[in-house]
Amino acid sequence: MKKKYIPIGLVLVLLIGIAIYYFYPRTTTGKVNTVGTIEVHQYDITPRSSGYIEGLNVDLGSRITAGETLFTLSEPTTNTALDAAKASQAQGAANLADLQAGAREDQIKAYKALVDSATVSRDQALREFNRYEALYAEDAVSAQVRDQKQQAYDVAQQNLAKATADYQELLQGTRSQQIAAAQSQVEALKANVASAQSKVEDLMMKSPVNGLVLTKNYNKGEYVKAGAPVLTIADMQDAWVHIYVSTEQLALIKVGDKAQIKVDGLPGQIFEGYIERISPEAEYTPRQSITKTERHNLVYKVRIKVNNGQEILKPGMPVDVVIP
Incomplete structure (x- = not known):
């Protein structure tokens, strides 16, 4: 039986091919293909005051507009304080108006009557004192009685x-x-009125943005503490995707580069985006003894801003991301 030999030339070709595959630097297409999840800006709606939910105007999935009243709280003492502040302000304004207007004729007559009455009382007290002073000089009355008349005259003089x-x-x-x-x-x-009014307005919680109600943690009639999230509103148009790129891919991209976002359930539809931010640090801190192989495992976080003007993309939706 004859032995079969592999031609030396074929062996050399195979060795050269292997060497090229492992050691010759391979070129890249310049694209990053990866996956991510849609995220949107979410707002927790938290009251500044504690109270009972009096009116809850939205439900899960409700679309709301910026400035729309979402719910109101019932807090009687706050409204009472506002009423009292308004009453005090009205009284103060009336007093100021009287001062600025000056004295009225009826006021002048009333004050003149007080002067006339005080004059009569003073004159009468003076006559009484003079009479008792003369009686005291004749030892007809005691010094105590004379002093009482003196005091009565002094008081009448002060009143006048x-x-x-x-x-x-x-x-x-x-x-x-x-x-x-x-x-x-x-x-x-x-x-004081402005401060009380502000506290009343704090009982009416309004939406800061156009959006969608994602969560609802309380119902009408329930008591909620200040700072507790009653609702969560999602601004569906403020959407983004976080992706992670390798060290090699990092060299191929920069902030501002365009991106394409695709969804499995929407074949043929591409959503436009761009690189908004690239993390300056790797996701994992390398050790001093890190090997060349381990360096390939380092990734960098990249934020892709997505055009979701029609609000088709939903939070949590998995997507494919391509950066040309």
């Missing part, structure tokens, strides 16, 4: 002085210092 001063101030008009003080008080009362 005050009534006269008030009447003169009324005739001269309100002093500028009084008006300034009243104006400052009105401004402070306005601030």
Whole structure:
């Protein structure tokens, strides 16, 4: 039986082919093909105050617009505080208006009547004191009685002085210092109303964006604490995909590069996107003794901004990503 020999030339060709395959630098197409998952910007709707949910106007899957009232809380003391603040402001404004308008004729007559009455009382007290002073000089009354009449006269004199001063101030008009003080008080009362109004508005939670209700954690009538997420709203048009690229692929891409996003359930439809951000660090920190083989396992996180204007792509949807 004859032995079969493999031609030396064929062996050399095979060896050269293997060497080229393993050691000759292979060229790349310049594309990154990978997979990712759709993510969207989500907003937790949390009340600033605690209370019972009085009105809940949306449900899971509801489409809402920016500024739309999502729910309201019932907190009676907040509304009561607002009513009290408004009443105080109205009273302060009325007082200021009176000061700015000056004295009315009926006020002037009333103050003049007080002066006249105080004058009569003073004159009567003076006559009484003079009479008892004379009786005391004749030892007809005690010093105690005389002193009582003296005190009565002093009080009547003080009352007349005050009534006269008030009447003169009324005739001269309100002093500028009084008006300034009243104006400052009105401004402070306005601030109190604004603060109370803000607390009432905090009981009405509105949507910050156009979006979709993803989660609903409470129902009407339930008590919710301040800061607890009642709803989660997704801005479906603010969508992106996170992908991970190798060290070799990292050298082929840059921020701003276009990307194409495809979905298995939508054959032939391509969603446009672009590289919005590339992580400056590898996903895993390399060890000092890392080998050449292990370096190929390092990946970098890349954020792809996706055009989802028609809101076809949903959060959590797996997609294929191609970066030309």
